[in-house]
Amino acid sequence: MKKKALWALVVIWGITCGSRGCWEQERVALLALNATFDLIYRVDTGGSYFNCCSWEGVECNPTTGRVTHLMLFSSRYYLSGFKTWYLNASLLLPFEELKSLDLFNNHLTGWIAPEEPNLLSSRLSKLEELDLNGNSLDNSILSILATIPSLRCLSLRNSNLSGTLHVNGDLSNLKELDISIKNLSHLENLYLDYVHLKHVGTVVQALGALSSLRILSLQHNTIEGTITTQGLCNLVKLEELDLSFNGITGRLPTCWRNMSSIRILNLEDNEFTDSVVSSPLTSLTSLEFLSILGSHFDIPSSLGPLTNHSRLKLTTEFWANVPNLSYLNLSANILEGTIPSELGSVKSLDILDLSSNNFSGGLPIQLLDGKLNVLSVAYNNLQGEIVLSNHTMNPGLSRLRLEHNLFNGSLSFLSSIVNLRELDVSNNIFTGKLPRLIANMSSLVALDLSKNQLDGLIPQELWNFGELEYLDLSNNNLSGSLPLFFISEWVRHIHLSRNKLNGTLVHALSNGLRLVTLDLSENEFSGSIPYWLGSLSQLKILLLKGNSFYGTFPEQLCRLKSLKVEEKFQAPHTVGFTTKGRFDSYKGYTLLKMVGLDFSCNQFSGEIPSEIAISQEMLVLNLSHNKLIGRIPMSLSSLTKIESIDLSYNNLIGSIPEELTQLNSLEVFNVSYNNLSGAIPNKYQFGAFDESSYYGNHLLCGLPLSKKCSTTINDNCSTTKSRLSTKEDGFIDEETFYISFGVSYTMVGLVIPIVLFINPQWRHGWFHYVELVINTCQSLFITCYYFVQDGFRKFVSSYLHN
CATH class of the missing domain: 3.80.10.10 (Ribonuclease Inhibitor)
Incomplete structure (x- = not known):
């Protein structure tokens, strides 16, 4: 209760x-x-x-x-x-x-x-x-x-408002849009990003009725054309305008000079062709952020008219004459001429990015002698030596990018920049040896010196970096062997391809347990593949082609179950694979999807292990130009995504497995110059391969070859293969020689009697000739007999007399 x-x-x-x-x-x-x-x-x-x-x-x-x-x-x-x-x-x-x-x-x-x-x-x-x-x-x-x-x-x-706001010349939609928006006179913030707007004139005219707007964002649409209407000029209260990632062309409307309240203006990735100093931008003194990245604005060396922009602190377009400038990004424009040395005198400047332009001349040393934290002049036409004065020192510079220019001379200037964390001088013409002073950069995380003309040995001091994760010395003239235990345990990516490095890998990389990428291709390394390579559990890219590695095919490589590129892996380097009959480069997102093995151009021997099919994600398998023997393993049929298999220039025997015809993604298959035999599979994808895929295999038959499979050929033909190899080494095939010899003499023996029987005159002449030969030989024989007999008597008489 x-x-x-x-x-x-x-x-x-x-x-x-x-x-x-x-x-x-x-x-x-x-x-x-x-x-x-x-x-x-x-x-x-x-x-x-x-x-x-x-x-x-x-x-x-x-x-x-x-x-x-x-x-x-x-x-x-x-x-x-x-x-x-x-x-x-x-x-x-x-x-x-x-x-x-x-x-x-x-x-x-x-x-x-x-x-x-x-x-x-x-x-x-x-x-x-x-x-x-x-x-x-x-x-x-x-x-x-x-x-x-x-x-x-x-x-x-x-919001995918394509039904209402996708104005593509249909004026009925335009009227509906006008009726829908014009009454929203109190609307302050409007975001129309990714809604597939198209024609700039009709869009701007319609939005011009929203006189109370303070924020208007139209980024990532397909707006195209020139801003010729006065619609945006009616938005006198507008503070933020984002027109980025469209296709707007032409000049900025002159009425924009009256938009005095605008603080943030993003015009990035359009086709504007205006001049910065003569455009309405000079009147927008309230600007705090401006981006014209990826457009075609004309930016002269003198920016005097912009000195009144005292609020502009975060910008991508203004430099020395703009007060309080801390971040300047002028990348991906069409800027030409030399880099103004005055940029080095902007005390507040912390980040400077001038990459991907057409700058020429040298690099002003004032930029390296200032207080910059980040400097990038990559992808330009800069040239000459970089020579710093004795007092030059920038302890604050942490990121320096000079790649893809024409700089030459030595790298000695790096001795004055000791606190770098990222250094990229790739794709230049730097020469000389690697400076030992580079070892003073103890904070380096990423070092890229690739595609230069550096030579000499790799100094032991280079491997004292305790934080180094990325190293690229590829495409130089470096020589000698790798120092013992030359990498730190933190290194994840090593690229040493296309040098003249030699020696073995017995201990050089054994402590790189965190390695994700290892590219040693196109060098002069020799010896067998070390056992510890199979213990690199995080290895995802391994390139060994173009060396002199020998021995049986290393089964420890088949234990690298992580030998693939996952989406979480960030690949800053371009990796080359010989695939589909050509040399292709993979980088960025494409590399994330690339899984392959390329051990071509070595001296590997023995059979191909069946465990070679370590990943069903594999796209490329290249074992060409080695000394491999045995049969093509059946396990290759499990590589359901494989696009290219190249086993050419080896000593493989046996037939081509019929199971390989199930590889529906296979575009290139090359087994030329082996000792394969039997009928060529001709189903599915294999019906598209031409005879070049099978050159140099004399016991293969069937399409696309002209040799028909009229008789059964024993797959186990090692004896025949050896005899065939011997025959091929001679001037003429032995079997062919004997057959030709027998046929020729048989024909002579038959033709002469027939001719003599038919023609009596020839027969009489022939017998006369034979009789003459017999008499001559008889006379010669008798003469020789008495000559020898007389000589023998004289010899015996002389011997007895003595």
Whole structure:
């Protein structure tokens, strides 16, 4: 009895307290919304079932108890197989005090308005913020939004409004857009990113009616054409404008000089062809951020007209004459001429990026003698030696990128820059030996000296870097053997290809347990593959081609189960594979998908182990130009994604496995110049390979070769193969010689009697000739006989006399 009374008291208390915190009609409406949105779980988060103001995603006015903020999310999109849907807007009518409505990422196509006209807009007359990001809206939405005069912030990012805002010359859409937006006179923030807008004139003209806009973002659309209308010039309150990643051309409108409130302007990756100093940019003195990266602005060496931009602190376009400049990025433009040395005198400048332009001349030493932390002049036409004065020292420079220029001379200037963490001088013409002073850069994490003309030995001091993770010395003239235990345990990527390095790898890399990339190709390394190579559990790229490694094919390589490139692996280097009959380079995202083995041009012997098929993700297998023997392993048929197999120039025997015809992705197959035999498979992909794939295999038959498989050939033909090899080494084939000899003499023996029988005159002449020969030989024989007899008598007489 007491328990029942206690439960009754709890229920009465809950009802009473709940009525104080939440209006009943709104609680009922939220419960009705539960059929559409995931609201029921909100009750179980510690709040009261009756007090909807305590539910997650619901906020109320603490005085009136009316709902003011509502965030709704539905999982029905995922449960229905990713189908879009319409929301019944009548469910929102009770929320007359609603100020913020969040419908983010519900994949709505639109909503069904109440039958009574303007009922929704009258009930939601206090709505100020509406978030419709991540939906798939159609025309039904904007016609309703245009009737809500209180709306201040509307977000339509990733909303796919192609049905309404995709203006492609269809003027009916333009009128609808005009009617939909022109009444939103109080709208302050508008995001239309990734919504596939197209023609700049119609878009700008329509948006010009939003006179209260402070933020307008149109990035990543397909807007093209020239800004010729005055639409944007009506936005006098605009503070942030983002037109980046479009195709807008021409000059900036002159009326932009009146947009004095603009603080952030992003024009990146368009086709503007204006001049910085004569454009409206000179009048935008409130600018704090400006980006014209990737456009075609003309930037002269003198920027005097821009000295009034005192608020510009983070910029990608202004330099020495702009106060408080700390970050300057002029990359990916069409800038020419020499780099102004005045940049080195900007004391506030911390990061300078002039990469990917057409700068020429030398590198001003003032840039290395200042206070820069990051300097990049990569991908230009800079040239000459870099010679620093004795007092030059920049302890703050941590990142220096000089790659892809024409710099020459030695690397001795690096001795003055000791705190670098990243150094890239690749693709230049630097000469001389590696300076031992480079070992003073104890903080180096990445070092790239590739594609220069450096020579000499690799100094032992180079491997004292305790933090080095990336090393690239490839494409130089370095020689000698690798120092013992020459790498630190932290190194992850080593590229030493295309040098003249020699010796063995007995101990040189044995402590590189964290190695991810190891490229030793195109050198003069010799010896067998060391046993410890199979213990590099993190190794994903291994290139050994073009050396003099010998011995049986290293089975320890087959234990490298991680020998693949995963998506999480960041590959800063270009890796070359000989694949599909050509040498291809892989870099970045493409390299992330590249899995291959290239051990070509060595002296490996023995059979190909079946474990060679270590990964079903393998795309390339190249074992050409070795001394491998035995049969082609059946296990290759498990490489379901393989695109290129090259086993040419070896001593393989046996037939081509029929199972390989199941490799549907195979585009290149080369087994030329081996000792293979039997019929060539001609099904599926193999029907597309031409005879060049099989050259030099004299016992192969069938298409695409002209030799038909008329008789059965024994696959186990090692004896025949040896005899064939001997025959091929002679001037003429032995069997062919004997056959030709026999046929020739048989023909002579038959032809002469036939001719003599037919022609009596020839027969008489022939017998006369034979008789003459016999008499001559007889006469000669008798003469020789008596001559020898007489000589012998004289010899005996003389011997007895003595």
